[in-house]
Structures are given as structure tokens and as C-alpha cells.
Amino acid sequence: MTCLDIFMLNAYLEDKLPLRVKQDVQRHLDTCSSCQIKFEQYLDELDPFDDEVEDVWQTEATVQNVMDKLPAYPMNVLKPIQKQPVQINWKKRSVDIVKKITIAVAGLAMVVTFGTAVSPTFASYMNGIYASINPSEITVTKGPYNAKQVVNLFDKKQTDIGVKKAAENGFVQPLNMKVTDQGLTMEINAVVADPLRIMILGSVKDSSGKKIPSFWKDQFSIITGDNVNEFREVRLKDKSGKVITRIDDKSQELLRWLPLPNGENFAYGYGSDMDQFFNEANPMPDELILELRVKRLTDTKGTWNFDIPIDMRPAKAAMKTVALNKQLETPTGTTVELKEARFAPTGTKLEFTTSKPDRKLQGIRYELVDETGTVVGKWDDMMHDDDRDDNLVIISESSGAGSYSHMDYTRREPLTSWVHTYMPMDLTKNLTLKLDAVYTAEKSTLQAKLPLAELEKKPITVKSDGNEFTFKSVKKEMEDDIAVYTIEVEGKFAKDIVGVPHDWNVSDDKGNNESGRFLFDQTVNEDGTSNITGQLKVWSENADVKELTVGFNAMYKEHRADWEVPIKEEKK
Known part of the structure; x- marks a missing residue:
């Protein structure tokens, strides 16, 4: 100990x-x-x-x-x-x-x-x-703060389960900080902070005491990356007042944290990965200060300044880190390593790395299962966001090579490290990660020439790399000065092919490169093939296209795996 x-x-x-x-x-x-x-x-x-x-x-x-x-x-x-x-x-x-x-x-x-x-x-x-x-x-079960006092501050529908759980367990610190200027009162009511993330909860009231949503609405209406400092400046400091900057960019002093609605209140915080600021060489201090300087709310200029104290000690003491360092060799020769699992008040974080970074490695699929066999977390790089199970919430996903959209890998750099952050989980229930698939990018030779006049009369079928695409019809619409060509598509993926890029390569009959986007649904058959239906949309400044050449240069293949990693605290 x-x-x-x-x-x-x-x-x-x-x-x-x-x-x-x-x-x-x-x-x-x-x-x-x-x-x-x-x-x-x-x-x-x-x-x-x-x-x-x-x-x-x-x-x-x-x-x-x-x-x-x-x-x-x-x-x-x-x-x-x-x-x-x-x-x-x-x-x-x-x-x-x-x-x-x-x-x-x-x-x-x-x-x-x-x-x-x-x-x-x-x-x-x-x-x-x-x-x-x-x-x-007293309703606190783990942390130092009164849970009943804080839980009611959060909107049940709009607060993520990690913050809600932290509040129920007594790890959200109630605050009573107010500043009034220009008839508007800004309040900071609570702060939740652990080694995964920092978030504050606040509100803005007008002179009559009515809550108004200007602080978070500004973010989605009039604030841009160029003018955000006209509205607010945010810095993270240690107890002595020294500004804490990102490890990889010491010149960036200001933090562009994202405000979100929380009922009549707003939640304002930084992601789920504080590793951008702290590591073994730069450990997280026991006490932090979040310096919030608000200079404008909608059209009202004023001064609403806060130095929000953050005591990291309770959450740091509560966090458990389990070193795993287990490796799986993928079909490309690259290894996927599950380095560690962190169990913090607001979430559970799994950290992965790869050796010999390779563009062919495109993702993994796994479940987190507790000792009773209950699935408590799930991840699939090929799953559409709409298909995710809300009861198996993943709070966030980030990559050491930059964030990316699922199913759109053609421009992604090879992965070196990434993290998946889930809702808080119980380490005492002896979790196991069960990984059953690895995805790779395989070269595609698809290139289909589509004469639009011919396509208006009958479908055009093209076969490539074991896949089959039938382009059934085309419709043109004008959006301002841009022509939008919508092509209905049906097809079939070869065995174990689970996806293709959303962004397609498209050129017109004059050699102009156009923007093409393919969205589709698929049904997996018993033999491992998949039926697909979707639409390919092409945007062009040319309103009189005669022929489109469409295709993509990668497709995504599933390789079955059987890899289990126990995640449990070592007995002392």
C-alpha cells in the first residue's frame, strides 16, 4: 500500500x-x-x-x-x-x-x-x-461531497451517465459562485473533476432571475474559431497560478472548451482525456484552478470572471489503474496492445497502442463482460452511430493519430494509440475484454462509368473484387448553383467484406473531380456476404454532366479473432 x-x-x-x-x-x-x-x-x-x-x-x-x-x-x-x-x-x-x-x-x-x-x-x-x-x-457513498445536494443540479436527459454517476457517488463539488454585470448574472454551481475530465455546471440569469441559454447557444450560433476569444478565455492553472498547457503544444495557453445544454443550465468542460495535459513526467497537481473569463453573452459585453478551485485529491485517490500490457498480433503483422484500464469516478478508460503502425489496420470489435457474463460495454469500429446500444454507452473515443469518423478511413493516418472511455464500471466485478474481430483495409479496383442518359433508362451493374454494385437510377436537383445527382444503389459485398468508404472518388466527363458521398444500409447473410442498399450523392458545379466515373480505392475486411484479457485489480 x-x-x-x-x-x-x-x-x-x-x-x-x-x-x-x-x-x-x-x-x-x-x-x-x-x-x-x-x-x-x-x-x-x-x-x-x-x-x-x-x-x-x-x-x-x-x-x-x-x-x-x-x-x-x-x-x-x-x-x-x-x-x-x-x-x-x-x-x-x-x-x-x-x-x-x-x-x-x-x-x-x-x-x-x-x-x-x-x-x-x-x-x-x-x-x-x-x-x-x-x-x-448523508447520501455520499464514496466521495467527500453531499450527493443529494448536487445530483438535482443536473438534467436527467442531458447529463451523460458518467457525470451523473460521479454526482451520485459524491465526487461533484457544489459551488456558489456568482458575478453580475450588465443586468446578467452568471453562476457556477458545481464542478466535477477526475483524471479523465473536468466539467463545470453553471447558468445565466437575466435581471428578473429567469435563466437564459445564451452561454451555450452562442457556441452554436455566433461563436467561431476565429472570434471565440471575444466571448471568453479559459485557462487551466495550478495552485500557484502557473498556466498548464498541452504537452504537445506549449504555446497554446487558451483552452477552447465546449459548452453544452443541461436543462436550464449549461455544462462546460474538457473532453475525456486529460492526458493531453498530464503524464508521468508532468503529473496532475492535487489542486487546480480553472480560470474563466467571460467577456460577452450574445450581444451583451461585460465582465464575468471566475477562478474556480478544483480539488483533484478525492478523485485521484478513488481512481484505480490496472496495468495490462497484453498484445494481439493482427493479420497485417501489427500488434494491438491493451496497455491499461483506468477506473475513475466519471468513467472507465481503456488505452490501446499499436506497434509498426500500418494503414491496413482499420479497427477492432470487442465486448466488456463482467463475472456474471453480462455485457457492460461494447465497441465496434464498423458500427454506425445509430446502431449503438444506449445502455452500453461509450462516452468518447479518441486517437493518437487524430480523431476520425467511423467508416471513413481513406485519409486516416496509421493508428499509434487510442482510447475508449465508457461509463463508470465496477472493478470488483472482474471484467474481461473479449475481442472477436480485427478489421483491415484491402485494395479496391472498382471504377464504374455511368452514362447518365443510359442510367435514366435502365440499371447498370458493375462487379469488382468479388463485390457487385447495381446503379439503378439517377435524379438531378439544383441547390442554389450546385447540381446534386442522387444515384440509387443496390449491391452485395463479398464474404467478410464489411464496409466501403463513405467518400467516393468521382469525376465527370470533362475530367473535373467532384464530391461524392455514399450512405448505405447492409444486411449480413449466413454465408458471410452482405446485401446493401443506399444512395450515392454527387455535388457538381456542372449542371449538364453527361457521364460520371465513380469508385473507391479501399474496402474493409473482417478477420475473426478469439482474444480475451482479464481486467481485475491485483490482490495485495
Whole structure:
């Protein structure tokens, strides 16, 4: 077990750790003199009071009143520790601390009385404290924050399952930050952050208190890549104020984070891959600051500035990383390696790499199965987005060679690494990755000449590489000054061919290269072939095309595999 941090010490003192983890902590304290000294120092920080303070506040009525409300640190975690090199009377220290904390809270009651009367922010802060020490209101199961207080901030339909789960487990920190300018009030209500992503939840209100959607609507109406800095500037900083930049581009100080709707609120955050900012050489700090400078909301210019504190310690302590380093050799000779799995409050991340990067390797297909045989996650590089199972949500997918659209690989660079991030999963359920297919790109020789006058009269069938395409009809429509030719297509893929590019090579009878897009549906037959139906759309500035030559230079083949990788935490 690694040495203890403040978050773990707090959880241990407050008896919030599972039995097995608590036993691990106790065993660690038995043998680690460094952590014993740290624990002693930490208790000293909780024990700052002298006898004069005790005499001022210690009346029987006051102490009893506070004791009725204050949950003392449980004695079962403060029992004397045996076999320790440094002898400390833990029981006496713990009783003294509880006693003096009780006295201090009695004094604090006077501060609270006056503070809440003059400061709504202080009142909100104290309400959170008292909610956290009232056992009837505690709903947190893992993290440090009151789940009930935060979960209701999120719209059930528009919040992704990872953030929702993190909120329910107490890893979303409630905030009460407000700035008013030009009659508009911007609020930051919560922040969720872990080593996978950072997201804040906020809202904008007009002078009457009505919530307005301008902050996220601006993104999809009047904000562009060229003018985004006129609306807002966002930076990520460490506790000292140093700006954190991308590892691969230190010159990019500003972050272009994407706001999204969340009911009447907005969610604003950065993807699902914080590895762009942090790695082993540049570790994630325990505390961050998200600097948000909003300069314009729709047509209203103003100043709405926030320095949002982000405590990464709870989520970092909760994250589990399982090193896997298992390799599968593909038909191209390239290996796919499942490097590691990370289990964080907002999601579960699988990281893959390849050796000998090869354009032929185009994807994989696998399922994540728990110990009961239940499929809890699924990925297929050849699956259309519309066919995905919403109950097996993948939050995001990214590639070390750049993001790409599924089924459109002709211009993609060879993969070197990529990640799939799913909803939060339970590591204790002994997951297994079961990969049953690898996809490769095979060369295609299809080139079909389509005289449009002939196609208007009868279908044209072309065979190539075992595939068959029947171009059934053509229709021309004008969109402004652009001619759109829509060609109905039916066909059949050869055995184990599972797809072709959406973008086709198209040229007209005058040698002009045109834009062609092929969208299709397919049905797999028992013999491994597939029937397809679809449309090929061609956009041309030439409204009088006589003939089109169409084709593509790659097709995608499925190779069956049988590869299983257990994903489970090593027993210590």
C-alpha cells in the first residue's frame, strides 16, 4: 500500500473506508514510521487549542448541546496501534481532540449566527457543513461531497451517465459562485473533476432571475474559431497560478472548451482525456484552478470572471489503474496492445497502442463482460452511430493519430494509440475484454462509368473484387448553383467484406473531380456476404454532366479473432 494522503487520513478518521481498506490502512500504520509521524502531525493540526480557550467555552450546557449535534471521530478507528516504532497514545489524543473540537464548535456557533445573517455565501457554505455532519442527510457513498445536494443540479436527459454517476457517488463539488454585470448574472454551481475530465455546471440569469441559454447557444450560433476569444478565455492553472498547457503544444495557453445544454443550465468542460495535459513526467497537481473569463453573452459585453478551485485529491485517490500490457498480433503483422484500464469516478478508460503502425489496420470489435457474463460495454469500429446500444454507452473515443469518423478511413493516418472511455464500471466485478474481430483495409479496383442518359433508362451493374454494385437510377436537383445527382444503389459485398468508404472518388466527363458521398444500409447473410442498399450523392458545379466515373480505392475486411484479457485489480 502507498503512503497515506490527507484525503485518506480524513476518510480513515471519519470511518468512511470499506472494512478491507480500513484494515489495509491500519496494517500500513503499524509498520510505516513516516505515516505515523504524518498522522501525529495531522492530529496536531486538529489540536490547536490551549487550556485558556477551554476555560472560556466549557460550560455543561454548551458542550452538551454541541455534542448532541457533532459526530465524534469513531473510537474504533482511533484505538491504540500495536507494534509501532513510534509510541503514540492514540486513544488519549483522540479523546482530547474530540473534546476540544466540541468546544471550538460551540464558539463557532456564535460566528455562524452573525455570519449567516450578513453573508448569503457564508450561509450556503455553513449549510453544506451542517448537512455533511447530519447523518440523516448523508447520501455520499464514496466521495467527500453531499450527493443529494448536487445530483438535482443536473438534467436527467442531458447529463451523460458518467457525470451523473460521479454526482451520485459524491465526487461533484457544489459551488456558489456568482458575478453580475450588465443586468446578467452568471453562476457556477458545481464542478466535477477526475483524471479523465473536468466539467463545470453553471447558468445565466437575466435581471428578473429567469435563466437564459445564451452561454451555450452562442457556441452554436455566433461563436467561431476565429472570434471565440471575444466571448471568453479559459485557462487551466495550478495552485500557484502557473498556466498548464498541452504537452504537445506549449504555446497554446487558451483552452477552447465546449459548452453544452443541461436543462436550464449549461455544462462546460474538457473532453475525456486529460492526458493531453498530464503524464508521468508532468503529473496532475492535487489542486487546480480553472480560470474563466467571460467577456460577452450574445450581444451583451461585460465582465464575468471566475477562478474556480478544483480539488483533484478525492478523485485521484478513488481512481484505480490496472496495468495490462497484453498484445494481439493482427493479420497485417501489427500488434494491438491493451496497455491499461483506468477506473475513475466519471468513467472507465481503456488505452490501446499499436506497434509498426500500418494503414491496413482499420479497427477492432470487442465486448466488456463482467463475472456474471453480462455485457457492460461494447465497441465496434464498423458500427454506425445509430446502431449503438444506449445502455452500453461509450462516452468518447479518441486517437493518437487524430480523431476520425467511423467508416471513413481513406485519409486516416496509421493508428499509434487510442482510447475508449465508457461509463463508470465496477472493478470488483472482474471484467474481461473479449475481442472477436480485427478489421483491415484491402485494395479496391472498382471504377464504374455511368452514362447518365443510359442510367435514366435502365440499371447498370458493375462487379469488382468479388463485390457487385447495381446503379439503378439517377435524379438531378439544383441547390442554389450546385447540381446534386442522387444515384440509387443496390449491391452485395463479398464474404467478410464489411464496409466501403463513405467518400467516393468521382469525376465527370470533362475530367473535373467532384464530391461524392455514399450512405448505405447492409444486411449480413449466413454465408458471410452482405446485401446493401443506399444512395450515392454527387455535388457538381456542372449542371449538364453527361457521364460520371465513380469508385473507391479501399474496402474493409473482417478477420475473426478469439482474444480475451482479464481486467481485475491485483490482490495485495
